[in-house]
Every structure is written in C-alpha cells, then in structure tokens.
Amino acid sequence: MSDLLIELFSEEIPARMQARARDDLKSIMTNGLVEAGLTYASAGAFSTPRRLVLSIEGLSAESKPVREERKGPSASAPPAAIEGFLRSTGLTLDQLERRADKKGETLYAVVEKPGRAASVIIAEVLENTIRTFPWPKSMRWGSGNLRWVRPLHSILCLLSDDSGGEVVALNIDGIQSGNTTAGHRFLAPARFPVTGFDDYVVKLKRAHVVLDSAEREAEIWQGAQNLAFAAGMEVVEDKGLLAEVAGLVEWPVPLMGRIAETFLTLPPEVLQTSMKEHQKFFSVRNPKTGRIEGFITVANTETADHGETILKGNQKVLSARLSDAKFFWENDLRMAKAGMQEWLDGLKSVTFHNELGSQMDRIARIEGLVGHLADKVGADLVQALRAARLAKADLRSSMVGEFPELQGLMGMYYAQAAGETESVAQAIKEHYSPLGPTDDVPGAPVSIAVALSDKLDVLTGFWKIDQKPTGSKDPYALRRAALGVMRLILINSIRTSLVMHFRQGLAMHAAVDTVTPALDLLAFFHDRLKVFLKDQGIRHDVIDACLAMPGNDDLTLLVKRADALAAFLKTEDGPNLLQGFKRANTILSQAEVKDGVEYSYGADPKFAETDEERALFAALDQAEAQITPAMRREDFAGAMAAMASLRAPIDAFFTAVQVNSDNPIIRRNRLNLLHRIRAICSGVADLTKIDG
Template sequence: MSDLLIELFSEEIPARMQAAARESLKKLVTDGLVEAGLTYEGAGAFSTPRRLVLTVQGLTPESRPVREERKGPRTDAPQAALEGFLRSTGLTLDQLEKRADKKAEVFFAVIEKPGRKAAEIVAEVLERSIRNFPWAKSMRWGSGNLRWVRPLHSILCLLGDEGGAEVVPMSIDGIEAGNTTAGHRFMAPARFAVTSFDDYAAKLRRAFVMLDSAEREAHIWNDAQNQAFARGLEVVPDAGLLAEVAGLVEWPVVLMGAIGAEFLHLPPEVLQTSMREHQKFFSVRNPKSGRIEGFVTVANRETADQGATILKGNLKVLSARLSDARFFWENDLRVAKAGMTDWAEGLKAVTFHNKLGSQADRIARIAALAREIAPLVGADPDQAERAAKLAKLDLRSAMVGEFPELQGTMGRYYALEAGETDAIANAARDHYSPLGPSDAVPTEPVSVAVALADKIDTLTGFWAIEEKPTGSKDPFALRRAALGVIRLVLGNGVRCNIGQIIQSGLVSNEIARRFVEALERPNVLARPVSVEAFGAELQLDLTALGEKRQDLLAFFHDRLKVFLRDQGIRHDVIDACLAMPGNDDLTLLVKRAEALQAFLGSDDGTNLLQGFKRANNILTQAEQKDGVEYSFGADPKFAETDEERALFAALDAGDAAIKPAMAREDFAAAMAAMAQLRAPIDAFFTAVQINTDNAIVRRNRLNLLHRIRALVAQVADLTRVEG
C-alpha cells in the first residue's frame, strides 16, 4: 500500500473559498482514483491561504485488470451496425468472437485492460482535477492557458511506501511536480524537501505554518479568550469571522487593543459591525456594562516588539473608521430627535418596486395591515400602526447607508431617541425577524404584528404582480418570508384566518399596482390624487383576487408541509389535516396534525386506520357500482348480529364524544374517542358480510359504513393517510 501527498501552492486563496476548495480537491482526486480502479483506506484535505493539500492513505499500488464482455450485433447484421460496434469497443473484426445466442449467431467483444501503476493514474487524475477545478472565480496569468483562483506556483506530488517516496511525474502549463514546498511567506520563505505527510506537516510547523484550519481557529479563539480574561473582559463570539480570519493567516498571532474613549459611547452593534466589516477585528466586551471596550486582531507573523507596531497601525486605521461611524451616529441622532420626519419624506423618493410604488407607499400598506393584525396577536392597534410607520425610517439614516446589516437595529435606537415607547422601538428592531431557521422569533405583541404585516405585504405584493417563485429561483426571498409568517404564527400561538389577512394584503397591493400603472399612462388621472382616494374609486376584480388568494394560501401550505416535515410530522398526516375545514388557521392545523400523528403511531390508531380504509373501500366500490350514495338511513332494527348492534352503539357513543371535543378543539379527546371504535369495527368486519343477498340488510350495512366514514371525517381525512 502507498500513501499519496499532494500540495497545490499558490498566491493567497480568498478565505471564503478555502473550505469548499479543499473538499473539492478531495472529491475530484479520490473519485478519479476509484474510477480508474484504485482503492484507498482514508483521505484528508487541508488548506491555508497559500496551499491546498490532500493526503490519501492506503492507496493500492496498481489498478485491477479488467475483463469486459460486450454483446454485439448478429453476424448477419448490416455493415453499419457492425462498424458502430467496432468503433465503440476499439477492436477489429478479427478480434471479435462469434457465439450462438438463442436462434442466431452474434458477435461478442472481449475487452481486457491490464492493471496500471498508481503513479500513472495519479498524474492523469491530478492534471484533470486541476484543469477542471470548480472555482467560483479563477484567473489566467502569464502566457499559459491554466486557470486557477490565483497564480499557481508549484505542485508537490509524492507517492510513497515503507521503501521511500517518489515524485509522481507530471507537468501542467510548465509547472513540474516535485517534492518541495515553502514555509511562511515572511518568517520562513525558503523551499525545503519532504518525504511523507508526517514529514511535511512537521517541517511546515517548523516553518511557521499551521496546516489544519481547525487548529488555527482553536488557537485564535483560545488565545483571544485568555487575553481578554486577563483584563476582566470577554470576546464576543463570531463563528463566521473566526473561520474567515483563520483563512487569512498561516501562523496566527493574536493581539489585543483598546478602543479610544471618544468612541465608547457608540452603540455596541455599531462598533462590532465597523470592526468586523472593515478590519476583521473581534469585539471585546466588558461583561459588567455590556459595552464594547476593546478589539482583537490576528497578525500573520511574530515580530520583535511583540506586535506593538502592528497594533499601533491597526488602531490608527480603526480610529479613522470609528470617527466616520461617530459622525454618522451624531448626525442621525439630530434627525431622530426631530421626529425622523426628514427620513419619512425621503422614503417617498425611494422605489420599493417599479410596479408597487415607493417605500413610503409600502410603509402605509404595512401600517394598515399591522393595525388589522394587532387584535389577533394581543397588540394595541394604535401602537402597531405607529410602529409600522417608524420601523423602516432608519433606511434613510447615514449609519444604515454605510452598514445595511444594521437596519432595524439602528431603528430601535433612533425610535427611543425620538421618544417612542419600548414596544414601538423594539418593533423597529424585530420586525425583520425571523430571517432564517436559526433566527429567534419575536414575541412582543407589537413586534409580532408589524413582523407579520411586513412579510405578508411582501408576499401579497409580489403575488399581485405575478412575481412568484419558480423552481429554484426565488429572487425576492418569498419562501423565506412565508416561513417567517409560519414561525411567527406558530411560535406565538396566533389564532387567525390567514386567508383573510392575505385578502387584505392583496387588495392594498392590487390598488398600488393599478395606481402605478395609472401614473405611467398620460391623462388617465385627470387630477392629482392619493393612493387612498384612487383605491376608493377603483372597481377590483374580486374573482381574480380570490384566485390569487387561494394560490398564495396553497404556497403557505406547501411551506408549512416542509416546516412540519422537519419537525418529524409525516407528509400524509399533514395532507389529511389540510383537507379539513379551518386550514386557514395554521395554529389549529398544526395542533390537529400533531394529535393525529400521535394517534396513528399507537396500535389503536394503526388498526382503526385499516378498519376505516376497509370500510371506505367497500362503500366507495358499492356507490360506484350502484350509482347511488349510501349516506342516510342506517337503522339498528335491521341489524342481524350482536357485533352489528355493538357497532351502532359504539358509533352513537363516538358521535356524542367527538362532536363536543372537536367544538372545543380538544383533538386528543377526539382521537381517544375514535380509538374506542377500533374493537367494534374489527368485530363487525369479522362477523358480518356486507354484500349479503338481502338487499335491505345490504343497504343498511352500507349506510352503517357511511356512518364510520362520516364520524372519522370530523377529525381528519384519513383517505389521504398512507398504509
């Protein structure tokens, strides 16, 4: 068995590309080796800013010989068929065999491929992998044709065993494979030879290169925490920044500095964002005050003055950046304290969508919708409307213009400075949430009302202008918006008819769409008019809106099915509940689905499902055959057996228990009542023949089966449940 070591040494690879690149190298090479007939025991991939590395252990020294037989055309087949077969096999006519096959004689090709040395295969696979590497962006340099993310300087390719290691002979665009690499760009730039992966890793470390990105991350984080702890501070966790910084350095040296006192009054989010985006600094927080007081930077080398010069230079740049942030903050505060009217006026000139009007128009729609939603979530309608009108004003602030990711966060600060209540200010911060599956769901009633209004307006707006997601394309993140509505509703136990809210959103967005169209056509509006006045005079096509409403509701149901499947609820259980009345109430729908899944997971549920399906199948077949509906007239006086009479009694008791349970939405009690039907139904089918010769008894029994179907249908449509 042999071990393979590959290193592709280049100029600095962007940090964001390194993780995918090392996995791509591993997949391309190992898949290619296996396809060529080699096997291996294990493989590992590594990356630093200047190198991609792959090690493959236990590689077979050569590929297995292959013997393949292919059946060809009959010996009397047309010449064209024979020539095509010869081309596909690469053989000549005299190399084919003739064999009897059923009633004819056919040609067979026996193709034998001898085993190949591992080095030969590795060279082919590596060259193909390099030339077809899936970089998101790549470049050419010099006069060659090779494309790589940055200029490729050298290739290390060693194949070794207990007897030693040899360079795999290969060349690509004038770069010859060898057995040497280089260490740290500044601290150990000289090239050196290696003989194996262990030798390679050890010599790299002596040359100030940490090969494993996970080790670099751990080193940075532990060193940063220790330095902060020694000063009574703590580092603000940031996994994304940690991974990025680990991809920027080969020999991480952690340095900590203090933020100037003139910047400490800035909001912590401003300091964090400025340092993260501009400088790739970690924020250091005082746990007692929550204030950001310091920063951690990671250098790529050790220095004689222990990083003092590096820190001084970084602090100078940081001070300039934070001076800009302080300027934005102080200017924005003046506007906020004046009531933010300048920002509100400015949003009239900002287009939300060229078919739906300005951001100011959209805010008016959201405010009206938030007022409608407020009572459903326990919020004060006046506060919800006010919060919606203020929530997006920070989009015109200088700070959000510089750092768009702070939208909402800065809105809260500015609302508080304007004298608004905490509930209204928090709604400005929280109404964008939840942005993703890991994002927290707002719980304050005003925030929930505005967040729902914001997302529903987005969805109904793009439905109004027929800009729906198609396939994998979703440029306006409408699937995320729908999932956000679902999480807001379920996370807060909101009881509402989502269809009615959708209708309100569609009406206001349809008015906006028609108003924008009218403005674009000369002489359509005889006088200046507001959207509200235009809408009051507009005759809407309610049928078309109703179709859009049903289409958007179906979109919500599809998103809900995906969400619930992730929660472990079966798709057929969801379908069984979606088919019931009240599927506009998402909270009620999920409550029903959870109870049904629990019931079907029990023995009683499984057996009752079988009994129900048997009853439904017999009844459906009889109705189709007879051309009538057996839905009335089941009478105990026509019962001939004790089991039949017992089923009548059980259905009466079940009906008496299930109806009130469903009325009070006690699905667990309804399922428990259904469970009581299991034994009587089983006994009935064991003792009774449905399609008896007595027409009266047969009809009575079929009507009795209808009672089973109708009773169960009060809880869920079990015809949609598999099994």
Template structure:
C-alpha cells in the same frame, strides 16, 4: 495499501472560497479515482490561505482487470459488418466466440482490460481536477492557458507505501509535481521535502503553518478569550468572523487593543459592525457595563516587539474608521431628535418596486395592516400603526447607508431618541425578524403586529404582480417571508385566518400605485401551506399528515392546523393509530368499489336491527360512543381527546372484518353493512382526511 498526499500551492486563496474548495477537491479526486477502478479507506481535505491539501488513506495499488463482453453481428452477416466489429474490438475473427442466439449464431467479443497502476490513474484524475476546478472566480497568468483562483506555484503529489514514498509524475503547463512544499511566507526559510502526510503536517507546523483550519480556529478562540479574560473583559462570539479570519492566516498570533475613549459612547452594534466589516476585528466587551471597550486582531506573523507595531498601526486605522461611524451617529441623532421627518419624506423618492410604488407608499399599506392585525395579537392599534410608520425611517440614515445590516437596529436607537414609546422603538428593531431559522421570534405584541404586516405586505404585493418564486429562484426572498409569518403565528399562538387578512390587504395593494392585479388568495395560501410542510418536516411531522389536516375546515388558521397535525402525528405513532388507519382504508376501499359498481352512494340508513352478529352490534355501539365523544372534543379543539376516542374504534373494526362478510348474499344485509362502513368513514374523516395518509 498506499496513502496519497496532494498539495496545490498558490498565491493567497480568498477566505470565503476555502471551505467550498476543500470539499470540491475531495469530491473531484475521490470520485475520479473510484470511477477509474481504485478504492480507498478514508479522505480528508485541508486548506490554508496558500494551499489546498488532500490526504487519502488506504488507496488500492492498481485497478482491477475488467472483462467485457460485446455482442456482435450474426455469423451469416456480410463481411463488411463483421470487419467493422473486429476493428471496434481490436480482435481477429479467430479470437471471437460463436454463441447460439434466438435467431441463429452470433459472434461475441470477450475483451479483457488489465488493471492500471495507481500512479497513472492519479495523474490523469488530478490533471482533470486542476483543469476543471469550479472556482467561483479564476484567473490566467503568464502565457499559459491554466486557470486557478490565484497563480498556482507548485503541485505536491506523493504516494507512500511501507517501502517508501514516490512522486506521482505530473506536469501541467510547466508545473511539475514533486515532494516539496513551503512553510510560512515570513517565518520559514526554503522548501520542505516530505515523505508522508504525517511528515508533511509536522514539518509544516515547525515551519509555522497550521494546516487544519479547525485547529487554527480553536487556537484563535482560545488565545483571544484568555487574553480578554486576563483583562477582565469578554470576547463577543462571532462564528462567521472566526471562520473567515482562520482563512486569512497560516500562523495566527492574537493581539488585543483598546478602543479610544472618544468612541465608547457609540452603540455596541455600531462598534462591532464597523470593526468586523472594515478590519476583521473581534469585539471585546466589558461584562459589567455591556459596552464594547476593546478589540482583538489576528496577525499572521510573530514580531520581535510582540506585535506592538502591528497593534499601533491597527489602532490608527481603527480610529479613522470609528471617526466616520461617530460622524454618522451624531448627524443621525440630530435628525432623530427632530422627529425623523426628513427621512420619512426621503422615502417617497425611494422605489420599493416599480410596480409596487415607493417605500413611503409601502409604509402606508403596512401601517394600515398593522392596525388591523393589532387586535389579533393583543397589541395597541395606535402604537402598532405608529411603529409601522417609523420602522423604516432609518433606511435614510447615514449609519444604515454605511452599514445596511444595521437597519432596524439603528431604527430602535433613533426612535427612542425621537421620544417614542419603547414598544414603538422595539418594533423598529424587530419588524424584520425572524430572518433566518435561528433568529428569535418577536413576542412583544406591537413588534409582532408590525413584523406580520411587513411580511404579509411583501407576499401580497409580489403575488399581485405575479412575481412568485420559481424553482430555486426567489429573488425577493418570498419563501423566507412566508416562513417568517409561519414562525410569528405559531411562536405566538395567534388564532386568525390568513385568508381574511390577505383579502383585506390585497385591496390596498390593488389600489396603491401598483394598481391592476389582485393577489390570488388561494394560490398564496397554498404557498403558505407548502412552506409549513417544510417547517414541520424538520420537526418530524410527515407531509401526508399535513395534507390530511389541510383538507379540513379552518386550514388558513395555522395554529389550529398545526395543533391538529401534531395530534394526528402522535396518534399515528401508536399501534392503535396504525391499525385503525388500515381498518379505515379497508372500509373505504370496499365502500368505494361497491358505490362505483352499484352506482349509488351508501351514506345513510345503517340500522342495528339488521345486524346478524355480535361483532356488528358491537361496532354500532362503538360508533355511537365515538360520535358522542368526538363532536364535543372537536368543538373544543381538543384533538388529542378526539384521537383517543377514534382509537377506541380499532378493536371493534378489526373484529367486524374478522367475523363478517360485507358483501352478503342477502341484499338488505349487504346494504346495511355498506352503510355501516359509511359511518366508519364519516367518523374517521371528522378528525382528519385519512385518505391522504400513506400506508
């Protein structure tokens, strides 16, 4: 079966677009081929700064013939209708089949479409792919109409079989397909003719092009770590930068330099951020001191002087960049030593949201809320309030103005410089956390109090002005804020009702410069519950299990809620749990139907003296024992023990339904048994709302 090789060669593709482009090329081409009737064994996409490549193995040589039947008009239909049908099928009347139908005989057209050769299909699919490729940004060049991310120079399209290789003919705006590619821009000469994917990859490597971005990443990382180790240093891991740099070079050449002594006193985060953002340099750390003392740059070429000239030029530019960072740092330190008053005053003129006031007004709300939350998390209330008032001061600093991603990080340095307690300074750094799912959750009480206050103020405020997430749109990152609250609460086992916290704070929001509306507590709590479901789903707890626990009292205590859900989820994974659930549902269904039919509620009066069978009496005894065990377990929040107690009802309930007919002809016995089912329902619902569970 043939193998297909496609290369789209252009000017430099932005590194940030390459990964998505690889996947788009693979999907568009393979989907198009399959839709046209071809199948394939496997496909892999690659990219370098100047090319997108797709290799497909085991492609069928042609599409299968297709037999299509179309029902036409009745044989008695007017000639005009029949002639129209003939024109649409391309057949003559004597080529039609006549078949019996419910209302008489009708014409059927049987059209057989022969299979098509793979090259014709490939050409159509590839042209459509190129012309409709979903680049985030694209351009036109010259006088043509074709759009591509950068000017497209050549198209390699090769079909290889055991008999040899053939170029798939294709011409798009004057760019004709062939079997030729080009190597490295500086380290190779001339075009390369290729005959297969293996031949292509080998010849590219000889021409100083590593096709696979994963291989380029591995080479960069290995060379950089080895170079740092040889100098007694260590490379600072940065996966995002590694991926980006691998998209900037076709032939990575790693070079390492030293940072000037004048800059070594700068915080490591400043050095790392400046080098990463401005020059795409990796940071190199001294493991003995923790200082960033060197950098690694990745060139795209080899030089006779082994990169000395490149390194010299990079160090010159780096010195200029770090001089700017040093200027910001030294100016900021002078302001920090003075107490940061100028920065705090400056936040009065910084609008947080036109309906929620300035950053300074927001800080007042957060400080008051942090003081209230402090006792709930074991923090000193005065420290929590002080930390909240200073946590955002660095937003007015020069360094954060240059590198916004350092907000909080610089706040810690400046707050320490101002002579504040370490707990206060650490809260400035930690109060934005956790941002992403992989971020660590703050655990120091003062940091936890301020982080919670910051996020709850955000949520309460935007709920108050009716700016809630809709569909996929969440411009104020409220889903992230809610997940941050959930992780802070669960990660620190905080026992508090969110409703009371929100109730107290929504008054502040309403009385602030925002004025007007009050946050809808129930709606906001529901939003937290939805985010909690998403969070727990990743931990293997089903949505219906959460729903069963949400229906119970105290559902705004997230720690209690999750504790109950984990116990219920574990219980349902056992045979007793699954079978008891079925027994409960059977009892509930019979009881519900009887109550609807009789117009009464069977919820009182089950008496063992009316029991007629040993199974009934055994169920009475089991329910007595379960109630006696469940009540203290629930009071102690020992949900595992409560689930164990309810699990012991499985066998008596099964035996009851096997031996007893609930709807007895004796009305007294029937009523007693229905009231007994009501006891089953009441006992089971005391641990969770099992009616919410599926199955």
C-alpha cells in the same frame, strides 16, 4: 496499500472560498480515483491561506483488469451501422464476436482493459482536477493557460508506503510536481522535503504553519479568551468571523487592543459591525458596563516587540473608521430628534421594485395590512401604525447606508432618540425578523403586527407580478418570507385566515383578481409548511391528511391537528384503527361504485344480527358523543383518543360479520354502518391520505 499526499501551493486563497475548495478537492479526486478503478480507506482535506491539501489513506496499488462487453447491431445490418459501432468501440470487424440469437447473428464487442498503476491514474485525475477545478472566481497569470484562484506555485504529489515515497510525476503548464513544500511566508519561507502526511504536518508546524483550520480556530479562540480574561473582559462570540479569520492566517497570533474612550458612546452593534466588516476584529466586552471596550486582532506572524507595532497600526486605522461611524451616528441622531420626516420624504425616491413602487409605497401598504392584523394579534392599533410608518425610515440614515446589515436595529435607536414609545422602537427593530429558521421570533403584539405585514406585503406583491420562486432560484427570498410568516403565526399561536390576509395584500397592490393568486400563494405556503413540519418529524402523509380538512389556511389549527394525528399514529391503537378504517372505506367505496348509490342514510341497530355488530353500534354512539364536543373545542388529541376506542369493536366486527350479506336489507344496513365509521374517523383528518 499506499498513502497519497497532495498539496496545491499558491498565493493567498480568499478565506470565504477555502471550505468549499476543501470539499471540492476531496470529492473530485476521490470520485475520479474510484471511477478509474482504485479503492481507498479514508480521505481528509485541509486548507491554509496558501495551500489546499488532500490526504488519502489505504489507496490500492493498481486498478483491477476490466472486461467490458457491448452488444452491437445485427451481422446483417447496413454497413453504415456496423461502421458506426466499430468507431465507438475502437475495434476492427475481425475483432468482433458473432453470437447467434432468434433473429440470426448479432455482433458483440469485447474489450479487455488491463489494470493500471495507481501513480498513472493519480496523475491523470489530479491534472484534470486542477484544470477544471470549480473556483467561484479564477485567474490566469503569466503566459500560460492554466486558471487557478490565485497564481499556483507548486504541486506536491507523493505516493508512499512502508518502503518509502514516490513522487507522482506530472507537469502542468511548467509546474513540475515534487515532494517539497514551503513554510510560513515570513517566519520560515525556505522549501523542505516531506516523506508523507504525518511528516508533512510535523514539519509544517515547525515552519510556523498550522494545517488544520479547526486547530487554527481553536488556537485563535483560546488565545483571544485568555487575553480578554486577563483584562477582566470577555470576547463576543462570532463563529462566522472565527472561521473567516482562521482562513486568513497560517500561524495565528491573537493581540488585544483598547478602543478610545471617545468612541465608547457608539451603540455596541455599530462598534462590532465596523470592526468586523472593516478589519476582521473580534469585539471585547466589559461585563461590568456591558460596553464594547476592546478588540482582538489576529496577526499572521510573531514579532520581536510582541505585536506592539501591529497593534499601533491597527488602532490608528480603527480610530479612522470609528471616527466615520461616530460622525454618521451623531448626524443621524440630529435627524431623528427632528422627527425623521426628511428621511420619510426621502423614501419616496427609494425604489423597492420597479413594478411595486417605492419604499414609501411599501409603508402605505404595510400600514394598511397592520390595520387588518392589529386586532388579530392583540396589538394597539395606534402604536402599530406608528411603528409601520417609521419602520423603513432608517434606510435613509448615514449609518445604514454604510452598514446595511444594521437596518431595523438603528431604526430602534433613532426612534428612542425621537421619543417614541418602547413598543414602537422595538417593533422597528424586529419587523425584519425572523430572518431564518433559527432567528428569534418577535413576541410583542406590535412587533408581530408589523413583522407579519412587512412579509405579507412582499409575498403578495411578487405574487401579483408573477415573480414566484422557481426551482432553486428565489431572488427575492420569498421562501424565507413565507417561513417567517409561518413561524410568527405558529410560535405566537395566532388564529387567523391566511387567505383573507393574502387577498387584503393583493388588493393593496391593485390586483384585479385576488382569489386565484391568494389560493396559489396558499398552496406555496402548504409546500413550505410540509418542509417545516418534516424537519420536526411529522410525516408528509400526516400533513396531507390535515391539509385536506376545512380551515387549512389557519396554520395554528392545521399544525395542532397534525401534531395530534402524528402522536395518535405512534400509539398502538393508531395504525390498527387506521387499517380498520381503510378496510371499511374500501368495502364501502366499492359497493357505492357498484350499486351507484351513497350509503349514508343511517344504519339501524334493530337489523344487527350479531353481538359484535350491536357492540359496534354502541361504540360508535359513545365515540361520536365524545368526538363531536371535542372537535368543537378543537381538542384533536381528545377526539383521537375517543376514536381509538373504536379499534377493538371494528376489529371484532370484521372478524365476525360478512358485510356483503345475501340479505339485501342486512347488506344495506351494514354498508350504512361502515359509512358511520368513515364519517366519524374522517371528521378528524382525511385518513385516506395516510400511508400504510
């Protein structure tokens, strides 16, 4: 067994592309090697800004010989058919085997391929990998045809075992593979040889390169925390920024600077966003004041002055950036205190979608939906309408123009400056939420009303113009909007009819037919709900059983029913009762088809012949007396607990009684008794849809 080390050394790889590139290099190379007949024990991929690395351990020395056998045409087939088969196999006619079968003789091609050395296979697979690597963007340079994310400088390809290392020879557009690499661009640029992966990692670190991105992240975070702690401050956690910065440096050196006092009046989110987006700085917060008062920058080198010059340069650029942000903020505050009417007027010229009108048209529709929803969620109508009117105003502000990700949040600040109530300001901030499956869900009634209305307008609008998600394509994020509606409703236990709100939204889009698209949109919601509940451990068949019941556009009711059914089926009685129900339903359904009648006219206990039969009558009476009021209270768990009491008498009934008696009166009575079982059990959920 051998170990393989590959390094593809280039100019700086964009940080956002590195994680995917690591995964692609590992999967493409290992799949290619395995398809060519090699085996391996383990593989790991790594990246820095200047290198993409793959380490494979326990690689077999050669591929095994392969014997392939292909069946061809009949020996008496037309010459053209035989010639085509010969071309596909690369053999001549005298190399084919003839085998007798029922139809005469059939031609067979038997091809034996000898095993090949690992080095030969590696060279082929690596060249193909490099030439076809799936970079999101790639480039050519010089006079060659090779494409790579940035100019590729060298290829290290080393196959090693206990006896030493062997360079796997390949030449790609003049780049000859070898066993050397280079260290840090400034601190250790000289090239040096390596003998294997462990040697490679150690020598890289001596040359001021930390290979593992996770290790770089840990060093950056620990260094940043140490600097902040020493100053009595704390670093604002940002895992996305941490991963990005780790992809920008090979030798991370965190440095801490202070933000000038003149900028500390800016909202903390503005400071964080500006520093993150423009300069990849971490924000440092003063826990005593709650303000963002400092920053952490991560240099890619060590300097004699311990980063002082780097910090001065960064602070100069930061001051210029924050001066712009301060100008935007102060200008926007003046507009907000004047009532934001100029912004609202400006929304008339901001197109939301060419078939759905402007942002001002959207506001009018959202206001209309809020009018229907406010009472359902317990929101003050006046406050909710005011929040809906101002929800999109900040889209015309300078700050949101510079940082679109702050929309909603800046609207809250501007509403507060304008003297709006806190519930209105909060609703403006939260009306885009939740943005994803883990985002916080608004809980204040006014916020819920506006957030729901915003998402319902988007969904009904795009449904009206038939711009629905297809396959993996969802350009208008309608799946996310649907998930947002579901989470708003479920987490806040809102009881309402989705179809009613869909029709209201479609009517505001001037839809001629509101019924058909509303039902289609409900089906879309049901599909999304299945995904949502599956992630929470509820089986698809349980959801289907509940979707088949009345009120399936009331999501809170629907999920309450599904939770109860899922819990019931996990009990000992659940699966057993399900089998009894299915047996009763099968016998009854077959009899109804055979006899052409429906056995639903009431079973009479006076025709019962056995104690088990009479016991089932009594059990059904008792269960029905408990299930009916429980269902009225929507106490599905209670109804299913009562239903569970039927398990034993149903089992005993089927053990002791033959339903299809020779006596037609007894048979009819027992079939009507089975109908009672079906009716009582089906009142909770459609159990016919449950698997097993």
